[in-house]
Amino acid sequence: MxxxxxxxxxxxxxxxxxxxxxxxxxxxxxxxxxxxxxxxxxxxxxxxxxxxxxxxxxxxxxxxxxxxxxxxxxxxxxxxxxxxxLRIDFDYLKDTCPDDRNSRKFSLFTDDYERHLADEVLLAMEKLPEHYKVPVILADLFDMKYKEVASALKCPIGTVMSRIARARQKLRNSLRKYAREYGYV
Structure with missing residues (x-):
């Protein structure tokens, strides 16, 4: 049984x-x-x-x-x-890295413009403190509701909302120069 x-x-x-x-x-x-x-x-x-x-x-x-x-x-x-x-296996890296530096085989983006934009956003995300980065990733990239994010992180929904708002503001501030330079604003 x-x-x-x-x-x-x-x-x-x-x-x-x-x-x-x-x-x-x-x-x-x-x-x-x-x-x-x-x-x-x-x-x-x-x-x-x-x-x-x-x-x-x-x-x-x-x-x-x-x-x-x-x-x-x-x-x-x-x-x-x-x-x-930190430990790096250089032999493994040598064997797995493509010889053609311009190879698109491993690229997620089809053109340089999209890749450059994504790189800027990822760099801005990386600069966020962990307590801002995780909630904004869950909410904005994984479409989780604030209540789900609060449940996943075991913190009050108000805390989640303020962290997401602050994270978005920090992202706006860090991407503002890039946006002006490339004509987004």
Missing amino acids: QNQQHQALRRKFKEIAFQHVDGLYNLAFHLSNNRWDAEDLVQETYLKAYLSFENFEEGSNFRGWIYTILYHSFINHYRKKSRMP
């Missing part, structure tokens, strides 16, 4: 959880700024979520719950990483 319950729980987890893999990866990538850490974070998130899924209250916000797990995993990972010295 217990095995049947376990199987049913496992099926339900797979049914619900894997709808969010792309969003979790995107958030993990925005937080960690590299794909390997992002992949590790998503994997760790799914493992933790699976192991504690029996404690998840059916009918509550699964998306907020799993994003919370990812965010807390990131915080723990970041703390560990900040205590470790």
